[in-house]
Amino acid sequence: MTFEQPACQKCESTLISHLFCLSCNAFQTVPPEIDYFEVLGFPVCFEINSEDLEERYKSLSLVLHPDFFAAAPEEEKRLSEKASAMLNTAYNSFRGTTSRAGYLLSLFSKGKNLNERTLPDGFLQEMFFLQESLDELLESSDSSALNKMNEDLRTRHKEIESYYAPLFKNFKDLPEDSDILQQLQTHLNAERYLRRLLDRIPATD
Amino acid sequence: MELGLVGAPECGDVMKLQIQVNPETNEDAKFKTYGCGSAIASSSLLTEWVKGRHLDDAEQIKNTEIAEELALPPVKIHCSVLAEDAIKAAIHNYKSRKKIDV
Amino acid sequence: MNNKMKRIIGIDLGTTNSLSATVFDEGPEVIGTDGDFSVTPSVLSWTGSGWLVGQEARERRITNPENTVYSIKRLMGRSLDELSETVQDLPYQIVEAQRQLVKVRIGESKPYKEFTPQELSAEILKKVKQRAEEALGESVEKAVITVPAYFDDAQRQATRDACRIAGLEVARFINEPTAAAIAYGLDEKRDLQKDGHVVVYDLGGGTFDISILKLSGKIFKVVATHGNTQLGGDDFDQVVVETLKDRIHQEHPEAEFDDPESKHILKKTAEFIKIKLSFSPETDYSLDFSKKSMSFSGVFKLEEFESLIAPMIEQTLESCRHVLREANLSVKKIDEVVLVGGSTVIPAVRKQIESFFGRPPHVAIDPYKVVAIGAGIQGHLLAGGRRDFLLLDVIPLALGIETLGGTFSKIITGNTTIPIEESETFTTNVDNQTSIDVNIFQGERELIKDCRALGQFKLRGIPPMKAGLPLVEVMFRVDANGILTVSAIEKRSGKKAEIEVIPFHGLTQFEIERIMEDSFEHAVDDFNERQLIEFRQTAERVFRGIEQCWDVAENDLSETSRDEIQKQMDVVRQSMKGQDSQALKTQLDVLGDLTRPLADNSMGRSILSELQDDANLNQ
Numbered sequence: 001m002t003f004e005q006p007a008c009q010k011c012e013s014t015l016i017s018h019l020f021c022l023s024c025n026a027f028q029t030v031p032p033e034i035d036y037f038e039v040l041g042f043p044v045c046f047e048i049n050s051e052d053l054e055e056r057y058k059s060l061s062l063v064l065h066p067d068f069f070a071a072a073p074e075e076e077k078r079l080s081e082k083a084s085a086m087l088n089t090a091y092n093s094f095r096g097t098t099s100r101a102g103y104l105l106s107l108f109s110k111g112k113n114l115n116e117r118t119l120p121d122g123f124l125q126e127m128f129f130l131q132e133s134l135d136e137l138l139e140s141s142d143s144s145a146l147n148k149m150n151e152d153l154r155t156r157h158k159e160i161e162s163y164y165a166p167l168f169k170n171f172k173d174l175p176e177d178s179d180i181l182q183q184l185q186t187h188l189n190a191e192r193y194l195r196r197l198l199d200r201i202p203a204t205d
Numbered sequence: 206m207e208l209g210l211v212g213a214p215e216c217g218d219v220m221k222l223q224i225q226v227n228p229e230t231n232e233d234a235k236f237k238t239y240g241c242g243s244a245i246a247s248s249s250l251l252t253e254w255v256k257g258r259h260l261d262d263a264e265q266i267k268n269t270e271i272a273e274e275l276a277l278p279p280v281k282i283h284c285s286v287l288a289e290d291a292i293k294a295a296i297h298n299y300k301s302r303k304k305i306d307v
Numbered sequence: 308m309n310n311k312m313k314r315i316i317g318i319d320l321g322t323t324n325s326l327s328a329t330v331f332d333e334g335p336e337v338i339g340t341d342g343d344f345s346v347t348p349s350v351l352s353w354t355g356s357g358w359l360v361g362q363e364a365r366e367r368r369i370t371n372p373e374n375t376v377y378s379i380k381r382l383m384g385r386s387l388d389e390l391s392e393t394v395q396d397l398p399y400q401i402v403e404a405q406r407q408l409v410k411v412r413i414g415e416s417k418p419y420k421e422f423t424p425q426e427l428s429a430e431i432l433k434k435v436k437q438r439a440e441e442a443l444g445e446s447v448e449k450a451v452i453t454v455p456a457y458f459d460d461a462q463r464q465a466t467r468d469a470c471r472i473a474g475l476e477v478a479r480f481i482n483e484p485t486a487a488a489i490a491y492g493l494d495e496k497r498d499l500q501k502d503g504h505v506v507v508y509d510l511g512g513g514t515f516d517i518s519i520l521k522l523s524g525k526i527f528k529v530v531a532t533h534g535n536t537q538l539g540g541d542d543f544d545q546v547v548v549e550t551l552k553d554r555i556h557q558e559h560p561e562a563e564f565d566d567p568e569s570k571h572i573l574k575k576t577a578e579f580i581k582i583k584l585s586f587s588p589e590t591d592y593s594l595d596f597s598k599k600s601m602s603f604s605g606v607f608k609l610e611e612f613e614s615l616i617a618p619m620i621e622q623t624l625e626s627c628r629h630v631l632r633e634a635n636l637s638v639k640k641i642d643e644v645v646l647v648g649g650s651t652v653i654p655a656v657r658k659q660i661e662s663f664f665g666r667p668p669h670v671a672i673d674p675y676k677v678v679a680i681g682a683g684i685q686g687h688l689l690a691g692g693r694r695d696f697l698l699l700d701v702i703p704l705a706l707g708i709e710t711l712g713g714t715f716s717k718i719i720t721g722n723t724t725i726p727i728e729e730s731e732t733f734t735t736n737v738d739n740q741t742s743i744d745v746n747i748f749q750g751e752r753e754l755i756k757d758c759r760a761l762g763q764f765k766l767r768g769i770p771p772m773k774a775g776l777p778l779v780e781v782m783f784r785v786d787a788n789g790i791l792t793v794s795a796i797e798k799r800s801g802k803k804a805e806i807e808v809i810p811f812h813g814l815t816q817f818e819i820e821r822i823m824e825d826s827f828e829h830a831v832d833d834f835n836e837r838q839l840i841e842f843r844q845t846a847e848r849v850f851r852g853i854e855q856c857w858d859v860a861e862n863d864l865s866e867t868s869r870d871e872i873q874k875q876m877d878v879v880r881q882s883m884k885g886q887d888s889q890a891l892k893t894q895l896d897v898l899g900d901l902t903r904p905l906a907d908n909s910m911g912r913s914i915l916s917e918l919q920d921d922a923n924l925n926q
């Protein structure tokens with residue numbers, strides 16, 4: 001996939017985000033299937049520096065947000081609300097490592113017939129067992145054992161999240177290799193189970 | 206006592222279904238599901254349906270029937286698939302242990 | 308402010324007090340006429356033909372208990388079921404109306420007068436608007452209105468309806484703690500860090516909010532918010548009321564307090580005790596139930612008060628823990644803590660916050676004013692007065708639908724930055740089905756019985772097809788005001804499905820119009836009469852104020868000034884007996900000018916002195 005620099009529909013200067021031209025302050029007409037990379041103006045790539053993401057989100061918000069169009073004609077108000085909503089969705093999706101990986105995988109796997117339900121061997125049994133152990137721990141209110149479990153799960157969760165970047169890199173070199181995408185899918189599925197477990201553990205301070 | 210342990214990775218759901226077969230009928234069924242509300246509701250509906258049914262009958266239960274009964278929206282259809290998978294897995298385990306050809 | 312720009316004021320529509328603010332040439336400030344106090348108590352009193360609002364109404368709590376209504380904000384967008392506890396403590400009557408709405412009933416017997424909370428809230432807004440117009444000398448049409456961050460969609464819609472009834476255009480709803488953060492963050496004189504995480508802890512009269520914001524440059528981004536729309540100073544008063552009742556019962560076992568007068572007296576004394584205890588370790592009190600010819604007095608100790616409110620403070624700390632977790636932050640990552648709301652004056656509250664966050668909180672901007680000032684600054688931005696900062700707020704609670712027998716499926720998660728749009732696809736279960744019902748809920752729990760029902764859509768006009776084939780995409784849109792709207796389209800045919808939203812707690816357009824017509828008629832009828840009552844009460848208040856500081860005046864004012872004041876007081880007394888409201892107003896204004904040097908602007912002291920006053924009257 002290549003990254004094309006699009007031009008403003010009004011003044012033809014190069015666009016960063018496909019939503020809005022920062023040179024002439026014009027909203028762009030965008031197709032409904034516009035992707036999050038186009039919204040934020042980043043090349044299609046898994047690794048996005050979080051500071052760059054923050055910066056981009058801020059600078060776009062500072063021009064798109066409905067607060068700056070309160071006195072504008074209805075049509076422009078509506079466009080700004082729509083564009084802001086898209087920006088928020090894209091930003092939220094890219095902020096989380098897993099959600100960004102999931103989004104990118106969904107772009108890459110279009111028309112590729114991946115099995116969306118794969119899990120590592122024996123994983124389901126283990127998850128069921130962990131869920132039951134968690135039931136017991138929560139009931140016994142044994143806080144040190146609970147903390148231990150919390151930490152273990154977190155470590156595993158981090159580990160899973162560390163697999164995405166190298167796999168996406170491999171895929172860049174071997175774009176025909178669907179097996180890489182299948183591996184990613186498996187990790188994403190496993191991540192969801194771990195997150196479910198983590199969500200059940202109450203906050204401690 | 207036969208077990209079916211299945212998952213719906215779409216939501217991170219996991220379901221364990223236990224059936225008591227005697228001799229060809231499901232005497233009783235119990236479930237334990239960790240997952241979203243729709244998964245729990247699907248599991249609970251399934252156990253109600255399979256109780257007292259002949260195995261061959263129970264095997265025929267389709268996820269679409271469950272989805273329809275519960276009016277699941279498209280994004281939650283996998284929860285009904287989970288329930289169908291569970292009863293299939295449990296019966297499969299039972300049959301393979303009894304060495305009945307499937 | 309340039310001429311073309313139309314001013315947008317900020318209004319803090321509080322449970323106890325309401326006030327407005329705007330950006331003047333000198334900077335943002337509360338709007339108030341000189342010498343007169345700028346806060347409007349959120350209290351209403353029915354005169355038989357119309358409402359008195361604000362200070363005048365507040366003063367009628369004891370003399371006119373059954374017709375005096377306060378804490379309306381707690382009723383907004385709520386059903387009788389949800390309000391069962393609150394209702395018992397209130398001296399006025401609340402009855403169930405259609406569609407789970409509640410109404411306030413005035414009158415002992417038929418024909419009753421009944422009012423929705425939206426109408427009553429609108430009366431407060433009208434008063435605030437009118438006072439702002441008088442002070443600014445220009446008409447006010449638009450406002451930024453603040454609401455508790457934890458208000459759900461039904462509560463926000465109810466507030467919007469109130470604004471409509473009051474004839475105020477809402478330029479934006481913003482959340483109270485966020486407004487406070489703006490006021491602090493943009494105040495150059497303050498040494499609040501320009502980048503970092505700020506916690507705003509807002510404990511007012513009726514609501515509690517906690518928000519964590521990330522400040523970077525001039526962007527105020529709310530990261531997470533939590534709260535309780537039914538926890539505040541009112542509840543502190545209530546625990547004191549219960550204690551007072553117990554004490555009285557020990558001496559008068561047969562005493563009952565269910566009548567409006569007793570409820571008002573108890574509430575007023577409780578608030579008096581509470582406020583006194585913010586400044587001293589114990590306080591005397593006396594209650595005089597004149598209708599029962601019973602009186603009672605005693606001493607209330609700080610220790611006892613603190614143990615009474617401890618569980619409620621703990622509840623707020625629980626929210627603090629929750630919000631930190633939501634924001635994925637530890638206490639150490641918090642750079643600043645800002646306190647907002649009258650109830651944060653209580654030393655025990657401050658102590659607990661300080662020890663929880665491990666740092667002294669900011670309290671420098673008057674905690675009563677800071678929300679209104681933030682709203683005023685936001686109004687200035689919306690009016691185009693500046694564009695160098697931006698507020699990014701969130702929706703407090705998830706929005707979603709009932710998917711099947713009782714489970715809640717989230718479509719937009721809580722703490723998502725607004726505006727936001729999400730869609731969900733529905734299909735049919737039966738061949739040729741042409742409509743689908745969808746129930747909308749808001750909350751954070753798994754089951755809909757633990758969430759708030761907002762309304763129901765009926766999707767109509769789906770083209771007949773086999774079951775499961777139609778794909779109806781339902782779009783949930785939350786605008787920058789935090790208010791939800793819904794639209795739908797059938798994707799296979801491209802046909803717009805019609806959507807009919809049946810709100811469970813809101814008013815219909817028709818109802819709003821009817822209320823507006825009614826109130827307009829009233830307004831014309833009773834204008835003079837109401838003004839007369841208002842001005843007479845103002846006069847009495849001014850007289851009491853003058854008497855109170857007359858001793859001081861002996862040093863401050865010249866002999867001639869004092870004579871002039873005395874004479875003018877006589878003129879006003881004469882006018883009070885007449886029927887001409889405008890004449891009375893003119894004489895009062897003259898008196899106001901003469902006594903300006905005496906005016907005292909500090910709110911804490913003014914509440915105190917007024918309460919002190921009432922306590923004296925009771926003795």
Ligand SMILES: Nc1ncnc2c1ncn2[C@@H]1O[C@H](COP(=O)(O)OP(=O)(O)OP(=O)(O)O)[C@@H](O)[C@H]1O
Pocket residue numbers: 320321322323324325380483510511512513514515539540541578581582585647648649650651652653674675911
């Ligand atoms: N010195 C004080 N000590 C204790 N409580 C006080 C003090 N001063 C005011 N209060 C209480 O603060 C509350 C009013 O605060 P505030 O004006 O901030 O609330 P509000 O904005 O009307 O309410 P809300 O924000 O909940 O809608 C009342 O309950 C009042 O009794």
Ligand SMILES: [Mg+2]
Pocket residue numbers: 319321322483511512648678
């Ligand atoms: Mg307030």
